[in-house]
Amino acid sequence: MLSEVLGERGINLIFKEGSLGLMGCVSTAAIVHERRVFGIVPSAFTEKNLIGKTCGKELKVATIHEWLLKMMEFGDAFIALLGGFGTLEELFQIVSWA
Numbered sequence: 001m002l003s004e005v006l007g008e009r010g011i012n013l014i015f016k017e018g019s020l021g022l023m024g025c026v027s028t029a030a031i032v033h034e035r036r037v038f039g040i041v042p043s044a045f046t047e048k049n050l051i052g053k054t055c056g057k058e059l060k061v062a063t064i065h066e067w068l069l070k071m072m073e074f075g076d077a078f079i080a081l082l083g084g085f086g087t088l089e090e091l092f093q094i095v096s097w098a
Contacts, residue, residue: 002081004033013026013027013035013037014039015039015040027056037056040058040070040074041067042061043062071094
């Protein structure tokens, strides 16, 4: 449903994950709805192939800190889906930097 809303409103997707998990489903569906998908991925995630292949374009960054800086640079709005403490930490950092 999230990807349908993105598609209907002409919103593109910038995200951290690859093709696995919840964000993998959202990114794949966003492409189906003809939206641009841009993955900003910390290199530690790709070195061990923890996230699968990113749908759309991909920018690899060295650290989570650099990832947050790039998300702030390219993102207009932020949505946090179900996750753990890492998701909450990232959300709070984005909110506190905004």
